Amino acid sequence: MRLRYGFFPGCTLESAAREVMIATQKVAGALGIELVELEGWSCCGASHIQDVDEELALALNARNIALGEALGAPILTLCNTCTLMLRSAKQRIDEDEAARARVNEALRAADLQYRGTSDITHFLWVLVRDYGLENLRKQVKRPLTGLKVACFYGCHILRPPQVMGFENPWNPRSMEMVVEALGAENVPYGERLSCCGFHAVFPAEREVLRKTGVSCRSAREAGADVIVTPCPLCHMQLDMYQPDAQQQFAESIRIPILHLPQLVGLALGFSPEELGIRRHVVDAIPVLEAKLARA
Amino acid sequence: MRTITFRIQRYDGSRSWFQEYVIPYESGRTVLWALIKIREEQDPTLTFTAACRHAICGSCAVRVNGHSVLACKTSLDELLKVFQTDVLEVTPLSNFPVIRDLVVDWRPKTERLKTVKPWLIPTQAGSAATGFAQSPQEYRRIASPTDCIQCGICSSECEQLAENPRFLDPFILNRAYRFAVDSRDAAPEEHIRPALESDLWKCLHCYQCVTHCPKEIRLDQEIAYLRQQTIRMGETDNPGARHALAFHDDVRNTGRLDEVTLPIKTEGLLRTVTRRLPFAMRLIRTGKVNPLQRPRPVRGIEGIRKIYAHVKEKEGKRQ
Ligand code: FES
Numbered sequence: 028m029r030l031r032y033g034f035f036p037g038c039t040l041e042s043a044a045r046e047v048m049i050a051t052q053k054v055a056g057a058l059g060i061e062l063v064e065l066e067g068w069s070c071c072g073a074s075h076i077q078d079v080d081e082e083l084a085l086a087l088n089a090r091n092i093a094l095g096e097a098l099g100a101p102i103l104t105l106c107n108t109c110t111l112m113l114r115s116a117k118q119r120i121d122e123d124e125a126a127r128a129r130v131n132e133a134l135r136a137a138d139l140q141y142r143g144t145s146d147i148t149h150f151l152w153v154l155v156r157d158y159g160l161e162n163l164r165k166q167v168k169r170p171l172t173g174l175k176v177a178c179f180y181g182c183h184i185l186r187p188p189q190v191m192g193f194e195n196p197w198n199p200r201s202m203e204m205v206v207e208a209l210g211a212e213n214v215p216y217g218e219r220l221s222c223c224g225f226h227a228v229f230p231a232e233r234e235v236l237r238k239t240g241v242s243c244r245s246a247r248e249a250g251a252d253v254i255v256t257p258c259p260l261c262h263m264q265l266d267m268y269q270p271d272a273q274q275q276f277a278e279s280i281r282i283p284i285l286h287l288p289q290l291v292g293l294a295l296g297f298s299p300e301e302l303g304i305r306r307h308v309v310d311a312i313p314v315l316e317a318k319l320a321r322a
Numbered sequence: 323m324r325t326i327t328f329r330i331q332r333y334d335g336s337r338s339w340f341q342e343y344v345i346p347y348e349s350g351r352t353v354l355w356a357l358i359k360i361r362e363e364q365d366p367t368l369t370f371t372a373a374c375r376h377a378i379c380g381s382c383a384v385r386v387n388g389h390s391v392l393a394c395k396t397s398l399d400e401l402l403k404v405f406q407t408d409v410l411e412v413t414p415l416s417n418f419p420v421i422r423d424l425v426v427d428w429r430p431k432t433e434r435l436k437t438v439k440p441w442l443i444p445t446q447a448g449s450a451a452t453g454f455a456q457s458p459q460e461y462r463r464i465a466s467p468t469d470c471i472q473c474g475i476c477s478s479e480c481e482q483l484a485e486n487p488r489f490l491d492p493f494i495l496n497r498a499y500r501f502a503v504d505s506r507d508a509a510p511e512e513h514i515r516p517a518l519e520s521d522l523w524k525c526l527h528c529y530q531c532v533t534h535c536p537k538e539i540r541l542d543q544e545i546a547y548l549r550q551q552t553i554r555m556g557e558t559d560n561p562g563a564r565h566a567l568a569f570h571d572d573v574r575n576t577g578r579l580d581e582v583t584l585p586i587k588t589e590g591l592l593r594t595v596t597r598r599l600p601f602a603m604r605l606i607r608t609g610k611v612n613p614l615q616r617p618r619p620v621r622g623i624e625g626i627r628k629i630y631a632h633v634k635e636k637e638g639k640r641q
Contacts, residue, residue, distance in 0.1 A: 038579040041617070043610045067622035069577035074527045075569040078549040078562075083633045087573065090629060133632045137625025186529035189538065196533055197389050198404050222481045222528030229588045230562040231524040234485035267605060306609050 030157055032103035033095035033145065034062035035113065037259070038070050040105060043267070044259035046303025047105055050288040051150065053302060057295045058158060058166060062103065065094040071112035074183075074226050085126065086133040088116035092147070093139040101146040103153060105288070107183035107258035108226070113147045114190050149184055151257040151287060152193050155201045160208045168296035170210025174318045176290070177214045177251035177282075178202035179242065179265065181258035182222050196220075202257065205287070209294035216249035218242040223256075225264040239264055239272035243280040252314045257287040266308050283311030293319065323347075324408070326398065328356060330368065331413040333420050340411075341365075347408070353401070354382055354393035357412075357424075369423040377536055380471035383478070384424050385413045390478040392536045415478035417491075431477065431491060437516040438490070438498035445508040460505035467500035467544065469537040476531035476541060482524050490520040492531040492541045499544040502551065511555060518552045523562020564588045574630050577620035582613050 040048040055062050068091050070076075077084040092113060095102035104110045120127045121143050130141055148156075154163060185196040194201055199220070203213045221242055224235030243265060246254050256262050266284040273280055284307065292302040293315070304311050324347040329340050343360045354372055361368045372382035375394045382393040387405050401410060418426035448454030476492035483489045490498075498517045502510040522545070531541045553563055568587035572580050585594045605611040620626070 038581070038617075041578065042581045042615070043605065045610075067577070067620045067625075069620060069626055070569065070573045070579045072573070073569055073579065075566040076573065077546045078566040079553060079570040080633065080637070081543075081546060081550065082637065083570070083630065086629050086633055087626070090626070129636070133629050133636075136628035136632050137622060139625065182528045182530075185533075187532040187540075187542065189532075195404050197387075198406075222526050222530070224481075224526050224528075226527040227482070227524055227562075229565050229585075230560070231482065231486070231521070231526065234482060234524065235526070237485055238481070267601075267610065270604065271601065308604055308608055308610070 029061070030059070030153070031061040031063065031100050032148070032153070033098040033100045034064045035068055035071075035091060035095070035102050035104045035109060036064065037104060037106040037109040038073070039259045039263065043263055044286070046306045047259050047262075047286050047288060049301075049303040050286060050292045050297075051105055053297055054288045054292045054295060057292075057297075058163075060153070060158065063098055063100065065091065065098070065102070068094060071106075071109040073108055074112065082129070084112070085116050085119060086130050088113055089120055089130040089141045090134055090137060090139055092117055092145060093134060093141050095145040095147075096142050097139075099144075101148055103148055103150060105150050105257075106260060107149070107181045108260055110147060110149045111183035111190060117143070117147055118190055149193075149257065151184065151201055151205065154205055154291070156193075160204055163205070163291075164208045167209060167294045169294055169320060171206075171290070171294050171319065172210050174211040174315075175214045175250055175252045176206045176211045177216050177246035177249060177254045178206060178219055179223070179246070179254050179256040179261055179284075180220055181256055181261040184257055185220070202255070202287070206255070206290070209290060211290070211294075214246070214249050214251040216245045216251065218245045223258075223261040223264040225260045228264065228268065235264070236268060236272040236275055239268050240276045240280045243269060243272065243282050244276065244278065247280060247282045251282065252318060253283045253285050253290075253311060255285045255287055255290045259286065262286055269309050281309065283307065283309045283314060285311060326356065326402070327409045328360065329409065329411045330360075330423070331411075332368075332423050333414075335422065349399060351398045352394055353384070353386060353391065353396045353398060353410075353412070356398060357384075357393060369425050371425055378471060380473035383415055383473040383475050385415060385478060386410050388413075390415055390475040390534050392473060392475070395536055415474050417477050417480065417483045417487075418474060426474065428474070431474070431494075434490065434520075435494050435497060437520070438494055438501075438513050439516070440494075440497040440501065440513075442501060442504060443507055443509040443512060445506055448506065454506040456505055463503045463505075464500055466537075466539055467496050467503075469539060470496050470500075471537065473536065475534050475536060479530035479534045481528045481530055482521075482526050486521065486524060488521050489524055490517055490522070492545075495522070495548060496539060496541055496544055499548055502548070510551065514548055514551050514555070517548050518557055522548060522552065523560060561588050572617075574627060575619070576617040577623050577626050578617035580617055581611060582616060 072084045188196045224238045228235045289302045325344045328343045373379040377395040414420045414424045498513040502513045565588040
């Protein structure tokens with residue numbers, strides 16, 4: 028099986044969430060998934076550029092998609108919001124001929140053309156649908172037995188279903204299926220489908236920090252050792268802002284947050300250091316050392 | 323015999339509790355069918371509202387297993403399949419005061435709805451005698467927002483509203499949008515400004531409203547439109563607009579977001595230095611952010627800038 032993707036890292040993988048880049052490259056290498064970074068990709072707009080200029084947001088993402096099409100491969104992202112932004116643009120252009128004509132006129136200025144030949148997918152979906160959980164299970168070198176995991180999906184891998192459509196947004200199972208394939212234990216809790224609030228952390232700081240605290244507390248009280256998320260933006264919100272959120276709560280909300288590729292990497296036998304887990308604000312190392320057998 | 327168990331949240335005006343009702347399973351039925359059956363055969367005190375049974379009056383919305391639905395439109399078979407269960411928990415809509423059992427109080431929402439002037443402020447282009455003609459394209463802009471049946475599902479699902487009662491319910495924002503884009507309306511600002519003043523920029527982009535709306539109205543796109551208009555109106559001196567503009571400008575500069583300058587652009591240098599320092603130090607300490615490492619222009623940046631120029635020029639022409 029040879030899986031090859033045009034890789035769209037998104038801005039955070041180059042900066043605050045560089046550990047996702049590190050972990051993803053390790054995991055992809057171990058699983059034999061080829062990731063070819065799109066040369067010259069630009070920010071997906073992060074759900075903000077559309078609030079200034081929708082047409083521009085569309086044209087910029089058409090450019091990103093055209094870069095992937097030139098590689099002749101589907102586009103893979105690690106970030107929920109990048110996935111949503113690229114898929115939204117693709118859907119709009121594929122369904123609306125006038126939009127397609129306008130976008131291609133804009134792309135001509137950059138010597139590119141949108142053809143509509145590349146699908147846009149997320150690392151989580153690739154694991155479940157393309158690589159396959161059975162195959163993943165076979166690659167596990169250190170089953171994560173005894174590690175209690177609370178899955179936090181994040182909005183933009185599920186909603187809106189008209190654009191995402193991978194699984195039912197009311198009761199998704201893909202994350203739990205991966206966790207189970209890695210040998211860890213799923214912990215059900217109330218906030219697994221909640222919004223992390225990251226996109227409004229500046230204009231709605233009070234509300235967002237409260238939500239962060241509620242999500243962390245809920246997973247903690249359910250007995251989880253860690254929260255795992257497929258989105259680096261959810262990770263930033265739940266990890267980097269956790270000490271700020273704590274200030275709104277009397278009881279402890281403390282819980283380490285892992286990126287999905289890190290969880291996979293641990294099961295494949297990589298050490299926490301190799302997966303950039305030392306870069307987190309909330310230290311995950313002690314609980315991992317206590318719970319995980321040596322590879 | 324297969325049965326379905328309903329755990330229904332009751333409220334008698336002072337006390338709240340869950341009550342269980344078991345009914346025989348029948349295929350091809352709706353949530354409303356079950357509620358009516360329970361009321362008629364087991365408990366005449368169970369209180370809920372419904373009228374049209376055709377997803378048109380908007381009076382039957384409740385939450386099932388935490389998700390807001392129209393009881394008359396929602397298939398029991400679907401729910402049992404999605405949740406892999408024969409037990410359903412029915413609760414009243416969130417973000418509303420409850421009057422009794424599954425019945426909520428709409429009066430506060432109706433009062434807030436008035437703030438966006440949910441009526442046409444007519445242009446001089448028509449009159450009562452001649453009417454107000456619209457082209458098919460003009461009509462298409464209001465077709466989807468006019469589908470709203472005011473069922474309250476979006477309010478119930480809104481994650482910002484849950485934390486902040488000042489935020490306008492998505493259906494109210496929909497109404498502001500519906501009149502703001504109506505070609506016969508002379509004063510879009512009068513619909514948009516009240517939305518801006520009720521925390522328009524605090525929408526979290528959680529897409530719960532869009533996901534649950536029984537009419538599939540793209541409230542996300544409507545909110546984006548309202549925000550664009552506030553920027554056109556010159557309302558850029560707020561964290562939400564400045565944040566969005568920072569992304570817009572960064573991508574033209576380098577193609578990438580500059581995380582180091584983002585807080586300064588959004589909140590101003592003073593607030594960043596006085597309030598964000600512990601946060602910034604935390605990130606520098608763990609190696610999350612390196613203030614010296616800044617994005618360099620991506621390959622093809624000239625092309626990106628040409629795209630900006632092209633789009634802006636077209637938009638100038640279109641206006
Ligand atoms: S009864 Fe009228 S919408 Fe359901």
